[in-house]
Amino acid sequence: MxxxxxxxxxxxxxxxxxxxxxxxxxxxxxxxxxxxxxxxxxxxxxxxxxxxxxxxxxxxxxxxxxxxxxxxxxxxxxxxxxxxxxxxxxxxxxxxxxxxxxxxxxxxxxxxxxxxxxxxxxxxxxxxxxxxxxxxxxxxxxxxxxxxxxxxxxxxxxxxxxxxxxxxxxxxxxxxxxxxRTGAPGERQCLEAQVMDLADDVAYSVHDVEDGVVADRVDLTSFDTAAVWQTVRDWYLPHAGDDALDATLADLRAVGSWPATPYDGSRRSLAALKNLTSDLIGRFCGAVQHATLAAADGPLVRHAADLVVPQRTRLEIAVLKGIAAHYVMRTDDRVALMERQRELLAELVAELLERGPDALDRPFADDWGAAADDAGRLRVVLDQVASLTDQSAVARHAALTGRA
Missing domain, CATH: 1.10.3210.10 (Hypothetical protein af1432)
Structure with a gap:
């Protein structure tokens, strides 16, 4: 190839x-x-x-x-x-x-x-x-x-x-x-980027639900479909109707490994959950593979072809993403934590801009010195902050502000 x-x-x-x-x-x-x-x-x-x-x-x-x-x-x-x-x-x-x-x-x-x-x-x-x-x-x-x-x-x-x-x-x-992008047609993703993009959607739709189940935030045997469907519309598919989402959930529940009893933390329950994630990934990728090969009239490389994702697959992925979003990202404790995180990062950027190169790691301090204007120096600070991990951002903020 x-x-x-x-x-x-x-x-x-x-x-x-x-x-x-x-x-x-x-x-x-x-x-x-x-x-x-x-x-x-x-x-x-x-x-x-x-x-x-x-x-x-x-x-x-x-x-x-x-x-x-x-x-x-x-x-x-x-x-x-x-x-x-x-x-x-x-x-x-x-x-x-x-x-x-x-x-x-x-x-x-x-x-x-x-x-x-x-x-x-x-x-x-x-x-x-x-x-x-x-x-x-x-x-x-x-x-x-x-x-x-x-x-x-x-x-x-x-x-x-x-x-x-x-x-x-x-x-x-x-x-x-x-x-x-030399030779690329307009704003079209290359085929390999489309594969990456779909793989990302498939992985986090399935695995975020798995993590939510293990964290005791998601019960796949019973959940508020009306609330989840609203989250699907708010975050992913604005025009998805209840009937289409209900039918999609029925299709997912027909997958043989979909749980019939709540997760209980046992090895058997964890193995069943792993089997479900494997089956769902195979289901989504198999559907895309068959649809793409059926539509292809040339080599599936770069800008010579496009990935074909069936509408049913898009809906199934969106349903899983909606379950995780509603029961994990939209919970009160998560929303409060996210607000504190936003405050911390905003304060960290302000402190680094105020202190300049002495507060930056050496590569970014060098970039600060080479920056032509305030916009360039702000970009350097964003580069520095983006390079940090969650914990190092918290530690850097505490070191600069004196507040834990």
Whole structure:
């Protein structure tokens, strides 16, 4: 399948000399994967929030374990479709690298306080990490191939009036973005990015429910469908009707491993829950694989084809996401915690802006010195804060403000 990817797909922003003759023989895309695996930003994902905080329980997922699971789903689906699985897997491993402390909650804060420098978006931050902030090749970050960078770009467009919330590149990263998108048709995701995007949806729809069940927040045998359906509409599918959602839930409950009794913490119950997650992932990916192959009229690589996700699959994923959102993210204790997290990050940004380079880690202090104006210095502070884990953000805030 590598022969389906041309020299432009393998090109790196900064040309690299040939590897030593005694070095292991690897493809360009295998090298990309290794660079992301060994990146410092990848290690930090272990201490960043998924849904339940990473320190709250040994079982629940953090951003790193979630990324590994997304990578497995993406690799398997990519291989089944005949595209390059190393590209899809690398994109999945990288997809959350730009998330700041406290996940999407922290992302919203940084977007607000960063308005003067063009805002903040986790996916745009991922591109910035891969092409600038991670230390591998001077001036080019990890210096990944064009095809891999493109696959890592969930939102292949800049911030505009039409794309004010979700976007994939900041203004000062446009040169590398434009190089990466050479030959791409408009704002269309490449096929490998579509695989990564779906794998992310599949993994967190299933695994967030699993974590909610184990945390005793979700009971799959009995829940308030009216309230969950409203959450589905509020967060995911605004126009989904009750009848369609009721029918979708009936289809999910017909899956043989859907529980008939509440989770009780026993090994048998945990094994049954694991079987359910496996069955659901197979159900979703199988439906997409069959629909995509049936619609394909050419190679399933880059911009030559699109992933086809059946409407039934979209609804089933949305129902699971709605269950987790209603019983985990919308609970009173979670809402109160998220408010405290937002206050902490806003105060941390303000303190770092006030204190300047003396309060920044060395790489960001150097960036501060090179910044041309206040907007550039604000971007540096956002880079610093986004690099922190949940716990290190709390510790940095306490050190700077004197408040626990």
């Amino acid at each position: 590598d022969d389906l990817y041309d020299e432009a797909a393998r090109e790196r922003l900064v040309p690299e000399p040939p590897k030593r003759v005694d070095a292991p023989i690897r493809t360009a895309f295998e090298r990309d994967r290794a660079r992301v695996v060994h990146a410092a930003a990848s290690r930090r994902l272990a201490a960043k929030t998924q849904v339940v905080g990473p320190q709250s329980d040994d079982f629940v997922r953090n951003r790193l374990t979630h990324s590994l699971e997304v990578a497995q789903v993406a690799r398997d689906l990519s291989r089944a479709l005949g595209s390059q699985p190393d590209i899809a897997e690398t994109a999945a491993l990288a997809h959350d690298l730009g998330h700041p402390p406290f996940g999407h909650n922290g992302e919203r804060v940084l977007a607000e306080v960063g308005e003067a420098c063009g805002g903040f978006e986790g996916n745009a931050q991922t591109l910035r990490l891969l092409t600038r902030l991670e230390a591998k090749t001077d001036g080019a970050g990890l210096n990944l191939t064009r095809a891999t960078l493109d696959a890592c770009t969930k939102y292949p467009w800049p911030r505009t009036d039409a794309h004010s919330v979700k976007f994939g590149v900041y203004a000062d990263d446009r040169p590398v973005f434009d190089w990466m």
